[in-house]
Amino acid sequence: MTRFNRCLFLLLLSPLYMLAQGKISGKVTDSKKHPLPGVNVFIKGSYDGATTAADGSFSFTATASGDQILAATLTGYQPLELKINTGSSEQLVIVLKSAVNALRVVTISAGSFEASDSKKGTVLTPLDIVTTAGAGADIANAIKTLPGAQQTNDREGLFVRGGTGYETQTIIDGMLVRNPFFSSMPEIPGRGRFSPFLFKGTTFSSGGYSAQYGQGLSSALILESTDLPDRSSSSVGVSVIGVNAGIDNLSKDKKTSYGIEADYTNLSPYFNLIKPKQHPILGPEIIGTSANFRRKTSKTGMLKFYGYYNRSNMGFRSESIEYPGATESFTLHNDNVYTNLTYKESLGRNWRLYAGLSFSSNRDNINTDTSVKSIPPAYIKSTSTLAQSRVMLTRDLGRFSALRFGGEYQYAVEKSALNSLNAGFVDNYSAAFAETDIYFTPSFVGRFGGRAEYSSVLARMNVAPRVSLAYKLSNFSQFSVAYGDYFQKPEPQYLRFANSLDYMKATHYIVSFQRVASDYTFRTELFYKKYADLVKTNPYTNNGKGYAQGVEVFWRDRKTFKNVDYWVSYSYLDTKRDFLNYPMQVQPDFAASHTASVVYKHFFPKLSTSLGLTYSFATGRPYFNPNQPADKFMSDRTMTFNSLGVSASYLTSIRKAFTIFVLSVGNAPGFKQVFGYRYSSDGMRRSEITPSVPRFIYLGMFMNFGIDRRQDVINNL
Amino acid sequence: MKRFIYSLLLLSGLTTGAMAQSAQYQDAMSKQTSDLDSGYVFTPDGLQQKANTFERIADAEKSQWLPYYYAAYCNIMHAFLLQDKSKIDPLADKAEASLDKAEALSPKNSEIACIRSLIASARLTVDPMTRGMKYGMEAGQQIQLAKTYNPENPRVYMLLGQSFLFTPEQFGGSKVKAKENLEVAVQKYAAFKAESPIVPHWGELYTKELLSKAQ
Numbered sequence: 001m002t003r004f005n006r007c008l009f010l011l012l013l014s015p016l017y018m019l020a021q022g023k024i025s026g027k028v029t030d031s032k033k034h035p036l037p038g039v040n041v042f043i044k045g046s047y048d049g050a051t052t053a054a055d056g057s058f059s060f061t062a063t064a065s066g067d068q069i070l071a072a073t074l075t076g077y078q079p080l081e082l083k084i085n086t087g088s089s090e091q092l093v094i095v096l097k098s099a100v101n102a103l104r105v106v107t108i109s110a111g112s113f114e115a116s117d118s119k120k121g122t123v124l125t126p127l128d129i130v131t132t133a134g135a136g137a138d139i140a141n142a143i144k145t146l147p148g149a150q151q152t153n154d155r156e157g158l159f160v161r162g163g164t165g166y167e168t169q170t171i172i173d174g175m176l177v178r179n180p181f182f183s184s185m186p187e188i189p190g191r192g193r194f195s196p197f198l199f200k201g202t203t204f205s206s207g208g209y210s211a212q213y214g215q216g217l218s219s220a221l222i223l224e225s226t227d228l229p230d231r232s233s234s235s236v237g238v239s240v241i242g243v244n245a246g247i248d249n250l251s252k253d254k255k256t257s258y259g260i261e262a263d264y265t266n267l268s269p270y271f272n273l274i275k276p277k278q279h280p281i282l283g284p285e286i287i288g289t290s291a292n293f294r295r296k297t298s299k300t301g302m303l304k305f306y307g308y309y310n311r312s313n314m315g316f317r318s319e320s321i322e323y324p325g326a327t328e329s330f331t332l333h334n335d336n337v338y339t340n341l342t343y344k345e346s347l348g349r350n351w352r353l354y355a356g357l358s359f360s361s362n363r364d365n366i367n368t369d370t371s372v373k374s375i376p377p378a379y380i381k382s383t384s385t386l387a388q389s390r391v392m393l394t395r396d397l398g399r400f401s402a403l404r405f406g407g408e409y410q411y412a413v414e415k416s417a418l419n420s421l422n423a424g425f426v427d428n429y430s431a432a433f434a435e436t437d438i439y440f441t442p443s444f445v446g447r448f449g450g451r452a453e454y455s456s457v458l459a460r461m462n463v464a465p466r467v468s469l470a471y472k473l474s475n476f477s478q479f480s481v482a483y484g485d486y487f488q489k490p491e492p493q494y495l496r497f498a499n500s501l502d503y504m505k506a507t508h509y510i511v512s513f514q515r516v517a518s519d520y521t522f523r524t525e526l527f528y529k530k531y532a533d534l535v536k537t538n539p540y541t542n543n544g545k546g547y548a549q550g551v552e553v554f555w556r557d558r559k560t561f562k563n564v565d566y567w568v569s570y571s572y573l574d575t576k577r578d579f580l581n582y583p584m585q586v587q588p589d590f591a592a593s594h595t596a597s598v599v600y601k602h603f604f605p606k607l608s609t610s611l612g613l614t615y616s617f618a619t620g621r622p623y624f625n626p627n628q629p630a631d632k633f634m635s636d637r638t639m640t641f642n643s644l645g646v647s648a649s650y651l652t653s654i655r656k657a658f659t660i661f662v663l664s665v666g667n668a669p670g671f672k673q674v675f676g677y678r679y680s681s682d683g684m685r686r687s688e689i690t691p692s693v694p695r696f697i698y699l700g701m702f703m704n705f706g707i708d709r710r711q712d713v714i715n716n717l
Numbered sequence: 718m719k720r721f722i723y724s725l726l727l728l729s730g731l732t733t734g735a736m737a738q739s740a741q742y743q744d745a746m747s748k749q750t751s752d753l754d755s756g757y758v759f760t761p762d763g764l765q766q767k768a769n770t771f772e773r774i775a776d777a778e779k780s781q782w783l784p785y786y787y788a789a790y791c792n793i794m795h796a797f798l799l800q801d802k803s804k805i806d807p808l809a810d811k812a813e814a815s816l817d818k819a820e821a822l823s824p825k826n827s828e829i830a831c832i833r834s835l836i837a838s839a840r841l842t843v844d845p846m847t848r849g850m851k852y853g854m855e856a857g858q859q860i861q862l863a864k865t866y867n868p869e870n871p872r873v874y875m876l877l878g879q880s881f882l883f884t885p886e887q888f889g890g891s892k893v894k895a896k897e898n899l900e901v902a903v904q905k906y907a908a909f910k911a912e913s914p915i916v917p918h919w920g921e922l923y924t925k926e927l928l929s930k931a932q
Contacts, residue, residue, distance in 0.1 A: 038762075040769035042776075047745050049773045051766040073772075075807050230851055518803035605845070608885050658850065706854065 025059035026092025133612030134645015145597040147552035147569040148206030154675035156181040156189035162548025162575030163218025175358040183334040208482030211449030239700030276692040282315030300346035382416035405434035428456040443472035498540030519559040534579035546577025592618040623676040626683035666696040746915040764795040785819035827867035834859035871905035
């Protein structure tokens with residue numbers, strides 16, 4: 001072996017010795033020149049590198065020589081690579097740009113409150129709805145603690161920004177729900193039919209909502225059902241008003257699940273103990289069942305079915321105002337079916353498909369009678385069925401922008417009968433919509449859309465343009481504006497008698513500012529809403545009109561106090577309208593000028609107990625007093641509304657079952673609440689419209705048994 | 718002949734090069750793993766620095782699961798030290814991404830399942846009320862998986878003991894069961910013979926600390 005060979009041999013044996021060493025140092029900052037600590041700066045493909053210090057500086061020795069690639073990475077920033085020469089001893093200055101991820105991109109927010117399970121800071125989660133004291137696990141009741149919604153607790157529905165309950169539409173997975181609330185009795189509002197646990201996301205839009213949805217003049221409550229459950233489970237609930245049980249089964253491959261649930265509610269034992277204002281003569285009882293089926297059809301495809309059947313029976317007797325000394329009775333039997341089948345799939349090449357089918361039917365049988373012999377009883381039967389289909393295609397444009405378009409068709413049959421008088425109609429409603437979200441920059445987005453609708457019963461078409469813009473001022477703050485036209489068919493009870501009616505119309509203008517961080521939210525909105533073509537009933541015309549304007553503030557804080565989460569909302573509303581039988585434009589009887597809510601939740605981890613308080617306030621609402629002259633119509637005001645709900649829930653486990661005990665008291669101090677007055681037709685007598693019980697005490701226990709899948713895990717090994 | 722010798726030399730040189738690389742890996746890894754349990758490392762800054770170092774090694778090697786594993790370990794331990802809960806999820810995401818790579822290289826690994834259990838526990842702490850059900854369950858399932866993959870892994874019993882110790886009694890926590898598991902962990906730590914200095918060996922001191930709390 002030659003000497004040369006030996007040298008080569010040595011060199012080859014120790015490749016590291018061949019490499020010259022170079023010192024690399026410098027500083028990393030963000031685009032605003034603030035130093036970035038914790039950045040991983042290194043020579044690609046080698047171990048050599050360093051982590052930047054608090055002042056952003058770094059320094060290390062590289063074993064590789066010559067031209068190398070230097071990389072700098074930090075979570076939340078775009079990784080950077082640059083060519084350097086290890087020989088040069090210059091100080092490197094590296095600037096990292098913040099990564100434009102979905103969290104930092106501006107989103108359309110004017111008018112809408114989102115509540116979802118996803119990681120980003122949302123306003124309300126489904127659990128928030130359940131743990132809001134005084135809401136009784138009712139979605140609409142929890143939403144009433146948000147700005148924009150009125151405290152109209154004498155009738156069901158969400159009354160938003162000077163709109164009636166009819167002007168709010170409920171949408172589940174894109175499909176309209178015709179009867180989201182239980183049928184109500186006079187003065188007793190019906191609760192929502194759907195449990196908050198069915199939904200992973202809730203968006204409450206108090207105005208300016210997307211062209212995807214129509215037929216709501218004021219507001220949309222958009223609910224998105226949950227996907228596959230995490231595991232199989234069964235649940236049992238027992239409370240002072242009823243029982244429920246259900247199972248949820250997840251297949252072994254975790255791609256298919258089904259669930260069934262049944263519940264029975266009967267308030268009569270409760271009402272035997274705590275006498276309500278009206279005397280119960282039937283129930284109230286509710287028998288309900290529901291079933292769901294979900295299947296992940298592919299990596300991106302999801303098929304969901306939800307079906308619900310429900311029967312409720314109730315009847316009350318109360319003192320007659322019309323006939324002193326006599327009584328009036330009212331009984332109601334209601335049957336309700338709702339089914340919803342939706343399918344989502346990605347078609348590839350940036351296209352996504354959504355398709356949905358839904359059928360629902362609602363039947364009310366109402367019987368009213370008085371103890372006065374000369375007045376015959378009245379029987380009211382009303383049936384409404386709705387079949388609907390909906391298709392939507394989405395095309396992603398670039399990283400964030402998207403185009404959506406689609407159509408929907410609804411076939412509705414309305415039948416009603418009073419004694420032997422029949423009235424009804426059939427409507428074929430079709431709609432087409434298109435909208436596009438255009439990101440001019442990651443912090444400036446515009447949504448431009450439109451919706452065209454045709455209803456056969458009105459024999460008219462409408463076209464509604466909608467525009468929203470949002471601009472992100474910083475990572476947390478954004479400013480938005482929205483404008484849109486909204487059309488809605490008149491209520492079925494008017495359409496039945498007057499088929500010459502036209503759409504009612506509202507135009508929304510909204511300006512909003514919000515600051516949302518992970519543990520606090522601040523929002524404020526200014527709105528103006530103009531109503532046109534509202535229904536007048538005497539005679540039936542579309543000559544009604546009105547307006548609503550106001551300002552709303554919302555603050556939620558999960559940070560300041562340990563284990564405490566609270567929110568405060570305030571709404572100022574100035575609204576007047578001339579509709580139905582109103583002689584002129586006045587503040588309607590469902591609108592209060594000032595509404596405020598404070599929701600407070602305190603979790604005690606050591607006791608595993610959560611305490612909640614909800615205080616709501618509203619100024620007096622107008623009511624109709626027939627003794628006032630015509631020019632003083634609706635000039636009287638009820639007393640101010642005060643309500644304090646208290647709840648305590650205790651979480652524990654009983655034999656491996658996750659168990660919650662809930663005690664809640666609605667209006668605990670028993671504040672007197674008067675929502676209005678009913679007058680006899682001669683105006684001589686009146687009765688207060690008040691809650692049927694001054695405070696409602698609820699005690700319940702819910703158990704969830706997770707079916708242990710450990711054995712499955714072992715079997716699959 | 719000369720050509721043959723050259724080629725032989727070249728070949729041997731290359732293999733020694735590869736071996737040197739591997740020795741470099743062993744050296745770097747033993748250096749980095751030796752002080753993982755020490756106080757100066759167990760700070761947010763220290764752990765971030767370690768995580769970055771392991772990421773560099775992982776990135777350069779690409780075929781070794783251990784650096785990915787340690788990067789995940791450092792990131793998730795860092796998450797547990799944070800006061801600002803909004804920073805936990807990004808760190809957990811990062812740890813999860815590293816573990817996915819580790820698991821692709823070494824499937825059905827008891828140590829990886831242990832870290833997955835820790836990730837779920839860290840995510841739980843962000844919002845126990847909302848996330849308790851989901852992540853509590855996942856943390857438990859991952860420990861069970863870790864146990865089935867390797868019942869001799871002392872960290873399985875340490876994590877079980879820890880969860881029994883810190884879970885409120887209403888939810889199945891128990892000092893007695895905590896003690897049982899921690900004692901098993903101590904035995905397994907004692908019985909554990911490292912095949913190399915760089916395989917996971919953390920947690921023995923911590924287990925003893927926990928055990929004193931469970932007494």
